[in-house]
Amino acid sequence: MDKLTENKLFESILSEYKGIFFKVAKTYCKDEDDRKDLLQEMMVQVWQALPKYNSDLKLSTWLYRIVLNIAISYYRKNANRQKTHQIVDFGSTDFADIQENESNQNLLLLEKFVNELKDLDKALIVLYLEEKSHLEISEILGISTSNVATKVQRIKEKLKQKFKK
Amino acid sequence: MEDLELKQLWTSYNAKLDVSIKINQKIAENTTELRVKSLLGSMKPTKIALIIFGFLWVIFIDTIIINTFGIASVFFMVSAIIQVLVTKLAIGLYIYQLIMIQQVDTSEPILITQEKLSSLKTTSLWIARISFLQLPIWSTFYLHNGLFVLENVLPLVFQAISTFTLTYLAIWLFLNIKIENKNKTWFKRLFDGKEWNPVIQSMELLEDIKEFRD
Numbered sequence: 001m002d003k004l005t006e007n008k009l010f011e012s013i014l015s016e017y018k019g020i021f022f023k024v025a026k027t028y029c030k031d032e033d034d035r036k037d038l039l040q041e042m043m044v045q046v047w048q049a050l051p052k053y054n055s056d057l058k059l060s061t062w063l064y065r066i067v068l069n070i071a072i073s074y075y076r077k078n079a080n081r082q083k084t085h086q087i088v089d090f091g092s093t094d095f096a097d098i099q100e101n102e103s104n105q106n107l108l109l110l111e112k113f114v115n116e117l118k119d120l121d122k123a124l125i126v127l128y129l130e131e132k133s134h135l136e137i138s139e140i141l142g143i144s145t146s147n148v149a150t151k152v153q154r155i156k157e158k159l160k161q162k163f164k165k
Numbered sequence: 166m167e168d169l170e171l172k173q174l175w176t177s178y179n180a181k182l183d184v185s186i187k188i189n190q191k192i193a194e195n196t197t198e199l200r201v202k203s204l205l206g207s208m209k210p211t212k213i214a215l216i217i218f219g220f221l222w223v224i225f226i227d228t229i230i231i232n233t234f235g236i237a238s239v240f241f242m243v244s245a246i247i248q249v250l251v252t253k254l255a256i257g258l259y260i261y262q263l264i265m266i267q268q269v270d271t272s273e274p275i276l277i278t279q280e281k282l283s284s285l286k287t288t289s290l291w292i293a294r295i296s297f298l299q300l301p302i303w304s305t306f307y308l309h310n311g312l313f314v315l316e317n318v319l320p321l322v323f324q325a326i327s328t329f330t331l332t333y334l335a336i337w338l339f340l341n342i343k344i345e346n347k348n349k350t351w352f353k354r355l356f357d358g359k360e361w362n363p364v365i366q367s368m369e370l371l372e373d374i375k376e377f378r379d
Contacts, residue, residue: 023178049272062272069271069278072370110174119370120377123275129175142274143378151377159171 006050013046017063020130027114027122028071042070057139064132064140068123106163113162121155128152209266212259219256223249244306251299258292280374286367287344293356294342300335304328344368 014021021042029035045066053062114125120141127137134148141148226249230242265285271278304327313321346352347368356365 019178026178045271049270052270052272065274065278066271068275069273072275072279073282106174107177110171118373120275120279120373129172131172140275142276147378156168156171 009053010047010050013059013063014043017060020060020063020067023130024067024071024126026111027126028074028119030115034074038071038074041074042067045070058136060132061136061139064127068126068140072119072123109163110159113159117155121151124148124151125155125159128156209263212263212266216256216259216263219252219259223252223256226252238309240305240308244302247302248299248306251295254295255292258288258295262288276374276377279370283367283371283374286364287371289361289364290342290344290368294339297338297342298335301328301331304331344371 021039025035025039025042029038046063049062049066053059114122117125123141124137127140132140134145134152137148137152138145143151226245230245230249234242262285265281265288269278269281269285304324308324342352342355347365
C-alpha cells in the first residue's frame with residue numbers, strides 16, 4: 001500500500017468509523033482528559049497498523065480488534081506518561097457527558113450498567129449492541145461462536161434484570 | 166427492556182457524538198514520533214535503560230571477580246558470583262520482555278493480544294522473585310576467615326542468624342511471589358505502588374481471560 005492510499009484509507013476510516021472510536025473510548029474511559037489521550041492512542045495504533053492491513057479481513061473486524069485492544073490495555077499504561085503535545089487535534093469535538101434529562105435516562109442507565117461489567121464483557125456487549133454477528137464477534141474476540149452466543153445471552157439477561165429494577 | 170430497545174438505545178449514542186476530528190499533519194509526516202508516543206513504544210525506553218545499566222554492573226562485578234580470583238575471600242567470591250548470576254538472569258528477562266513487546270500485534274483477536282500483553286507484564290514478577298534471591302549475599306560478601314575466631318562468637322551468632330533469616334526470606338519470597346497469592350496482605354504490601362499496579366491488573370486480566378475462554 002503506497003503512502004497516498006494509506007492516507008486516504010486512514011481518512012475514510014476516521015470519517016466512516018469515528019463512532020467506533022468514540023463509543024469504545026467512552027465505554028472504557030470516564031475521565032475526559034484520559035479519553036482524549038486514549039482516542040489519540042487508538043488513532044495512532046490504527047495508523048501504524050495500516051501498512052499491515054490484510055484485506056482478507058473485514059475492515060470493521062480489524063478496526064474493532066485494534067480499538068478494543070488499546071482500550072483494554074490502556075489502564076495498564078504508565079500513569080506518568082506525558083499528555084502534553086497532542087498529535088491529534090479534536091477540533092470541535094463534544095466530549096461532554098450526556099446530560100441527565102428524561103429522554104437520556106435510559107441511555108445513562110445503559111452506560112452505567114456497561115461500565116460495571118468486566119473489560120472483556122464490555123467488549124462483548126459493545127460488539128453485540130453494534131449489531132455485529134456472532135461470527136464477527138468471535139473473530140474479533142478470539143473465542144468460538146457458541147461461546148459468544150452463551151456469553152451474550154448471559155450479559156443480556158443481566159442488563160434486562162437491571163433495567164427491570 | 167427488549168433486545169431491539171437496547172440496540173436502539175445504543176444507536177442513539179451516535180446522535181450524541183457531535184464530533185469532528187482532524188489529524189495533525191504530523192501524523193502523516195513523523196511516524197518516528199508516533200512510535201515513541203505509542204502505548205507499547207513507551208514501555209521500551211525504561212527496559213532498554215535497565216538492560217544497559219545491568220550490563221555495566223555485570224561487567225563491573227565480573228571484572229572484580231576475575232581480578233581478585235584467588236586473592237579475595239571465598240565468601241566475597243561466592244557472594245559476587247551469586248549476585249552477578251542473579252543480575253544476568255534479570256537482564257535476560259528484560260530482553261525477553263523487549264522481544265515480546267516487538268511481537269505484540271494489536272490487530273490480532275482481543276484474547277490473544279491481551280494474553281500476550283498481560284503475560285509480558287507479569288514477567289516483571291519473575292524479575293522480582295529472582296532479584297530477592299540475592300538477599301543473603303548482602304550479609305556474607307564482607308566475611309573472611311579471620312573473623313572466625315573464638316573472640317567473635319557473639320557477632321558470629323548474630324551473623325549466622327541474619328544470614329539464615331535472609332536466606333529463608335529469599336527462598337520463601339521466590340516460592341510465594343505468584344498470581345495465586347495476589348490477594349494476600351503481605352503480597353499487597355510488597356507490591357503496593359504505581360509501578361506495580363499494572364502488573365497486578367494484568368494478573369487479574371489473565372484470570373478473566375481464562376474464565377472468558379471457559
